[in-house]
Amino acid sequence: MLKKFIGTFVLNMTLVIPSNAVAAEDYLLSVDMNQSVSWDSSNLLPKENQLKKVRYQIPRENPDKLIAQIFLEYPLTPKATILDSKWILGLWLYAPGVYCYNSQICNYILEIQPNYGGQSSIYKHANKIDSASRVLSDCKAPWYIKNDPGGSSVVAFELSITCLGISSSFATYAFSSYDIGITPRPWQFTTPNYIDNPYSQLAEKSYLANGGKSGLGKAPTSPALDNLKTTISKARTQIDDMASRYENLAPEIKKRLDSNKDWKNFLKLEMQLVDFEDQVENGSLSETDVAAILPKVIKLINSQISGLAATLKIIPKFQCYNETKETATILNKSNSCPKGFSKVRT
Numbered sequence: 001m002l003k004k005f006i007g008t009f010v011l012n013m014t015l016v017i018p019s020n021a022v023a024a025e026d027y028l029l030s031v032d033m034n035q036s037v038s039w040d041s042s043n044l045l046p047k048e049n050q051l052k053k054v055r056y057q058i059p060r061e062n063p064d065k066l067i068a069q070i071f072l073e074y075p076l077t078p079k080a081t082i083l084d085s086k087w088i089l090g091l092w093l094y095a096p097g098v099y100c101y102n103s104q105i106c107n108y109i110l111e112i113q114p115n116y117g118g119q120s121s122i123y124k125h126a127n128k129i130d131s132a133s134r135v136l137s138d139c140k141a142p143w144y145i146k147n148d149p150g151g152s153s154v155v156a157f158e159l160s161i162t163c164l165g166i167s168s169s170f171a172t173y174a175f176s177s178y179d180i181g182i183t184p185r186p187w188q189f190t191t192p193n194y195i196d197n198p199y200s201q202l203a204e205k206s207y208l209a210n211g212g213k214s215g216l217g218k219a220p221t222s223p224a225l226d227n228l229k230t231t232i233s234k235a236r237t238q239i240d241d242m243a244s245r246y247e248n249l250a251p252e253i254k255k256r257l258d259s260n261k262d263w264k265n266f267l268k269l270e271m272q273l274v275d276f277e278d279q280v281e282n283g284s285l286s287e288t289d290v291a292a293i294l295p296k297v298i299k300l301i302n303s304q305i306s307g308l309a310a311t312l313k314i315i316p317k318f319q320c321y322n323e324t325k326e327t328a329t330i331l332n333k334s335n336s337c338p339k340g341f342s343k344v345r346t
Helices: 021-026 200-209 223-247 251-258 261-281 287-311
Strands: 027-032 051-059 065-072 087-095 108-114 120-125 143-147 153-160 169-178 187-189 193-196 318-322 327-329 342-345
Touching: 051 169, 065 087, 065 169, 087 153, 108 153, 120 153, 143 287, 223 261, 223 287, 251 327, 261 287
Parallel strands: none
Antiparallel strands: 027 051, 051 065, 065 153, 087 108, 087 169, 108 120, 143 153, 169 187, 169 193, 318 327, 318 342
């Protein structure tokens, strides 16, 4: 996908800068790579798709976890989504040399991008970039968005050093491209540089202690996010239960509901719910986003309850059902069923 860019992107390197002392207390390794540099068309990228820098961290409690973070130059807007089909965002991670791909002598090349379900898409190339022969890794790696105190939006990937075979020294940089309708499409890259991990010998022991490959892929969570997921689940249960009930109603009852304003409004609520579900599924919610969405979901549930209270008045307690023909109809005026039909609850 990016072969022509990775092979021709030659820029001067600058030194990586250790992050502040506070981070060093929480991490075995915390390294900020140089600020991004401009590709010839990076100024054409929309603001929220522009890169700022890359940071790598290894937490003390798990030396096998390599947290790769892409800092965006500007905060994401509420409507923005990392999984926009027009946006290509990700990282190259490879060894042994910064420019080994020019000679096609890399030991390995990892292509890392966000994907659906909160899990990264990681392709492993051999000694050169080759989309035809690349292999999709089965090493699960959660990704998520967080807010940096400096105001940037950060896209973070949690990589397993052992599972992915990441060497103690590797080269890396981030890329971003957005389709704005011109050819060639604009791209931006951060400068390739090295990361040295003096703690790589601790990785395998930690990997095994955490369950090996089966212990990977657990997306970060929080009480607030868990609460949001539970609330969304309640809203989904109400809609699915009512949808199932609707499908089993007699055609005459369905016709009454279809023309009812409250029922129409109730159905519209599902489109809102799907949007909330997608945001959670995409793993793109910050704590601020979670706090903002929760009251909206609660409001949606309250609207569901109001809509159900109104529509349930239209639905009778009983209808008639023919098991042989698998058809339903309404009770007659004498409150009984036609021949061949049994009286059942709606």
